[in-house]
C-alpha cells in the first residue's frame with residue numbers, strides 16, 4: 001500500500017505558520033517514505049469559505065515548495081457521498097433528529113441534577129433531550145440536524161495507532177471503548193442543519209476516498225479521532241495511522257488563529273522571507 005498523507009485546510013482565512021508546519025510535516029513524511037502527498041479543500045461551510053482564500057492556499061503551498069500528486073479534492077463536490085453515508089446510518093437507525101439549539105443544550109446540560117456540563121471533542125456533551133423521541137417519518141429528513149445515537153451502536157471497542165502525540169503525550173496504540181465514548185464524547189452531530197453534513201463525517205469519508213494511510217494534523221484534533229475511528233467502524237472504512245503534532249504558538253504561548261494576520265504566510269512572503277526561513281522558524 002502506498003504511504004499517503006494529506007493536508008486538509010479550510011479556505012476561511014489566510015494560512016499561517018501553524019498550517020505551514022502541518023503541511024510541510026505531512027509532505028516531508030510522504031517523501032521520506034517514498035509515498036504521496038495529497039491536498040483536500042475542506043469547504044463544506046459555504047457561509048465561511050471564499051474562493052480567494054482557496055487561491056491563496058494554492059499560492060502559499062506552491063511557494064513553500066509543496067506539490068500534490070492528484071487533483072485537489074473539494075468537499076463541496078462530494079455532498080452526494082456524504083448524503084449516501086447518512087442514508088446508510090439512518091437506515092440502520094443510528095441517527096436521530098435533533099431540534100435543540102446551543103442554548104437548549106446548555107440549559108439541559110447545566111440542570112442541577114446533571115452536575116457541571118461535560119465538554120467533549122465537539123463541545124458540550126449532548127444531554128439526550130431529543131434522543132428517545134420516535135421518528136415521525138421513515139425518510140431521512142434533510143433540513144434538520146442529525147445526531148449519532150451512540151446508545152444504539154452495538155457493543156464495540158476499537159483502537160488506532162498514534163505515531164505522534166496527543167496533547168497529554170498519548171502515543172502508541174490508543175484504545176477506545178463504547179463506554180468511554182458514551183460518557184466522554186456522546187451523541188455528536190453528523191449532519192448540521194445548515195450544511196447537510198459535518199466535519200467528522202466528511203473527513204472520514206474523504207480520507208478513505210483519497211486512500212490516506214497516515215493522517216498528519218494538529219493535536220487539537222486528537223480527541224476527535226475517537227469519533228473518526230467509530231465512524232470508520234460503522235461505515236466499513238479502514239482506520240489510517242494518525243500522527244498528531246504540537247501546535248505552533250505565538251510568543252505569548254497562544255495558538256495561532258486565522259485572524260492572526262501578522263503570522264500569515266503571505267505576510268512573511270511580502271516581507272521578503274524565504275521558504276527556508278519559514279522552515280527554520282517552525283523547526284523543520
Ligand code: GLU
Pocket residue numbers: 008009010042203216217218221
Ligand atoms: N480542515 C481542518 C482544519 O483546517 C483540518 C482537518 C483535519 O486535518 O482532519 O483545521
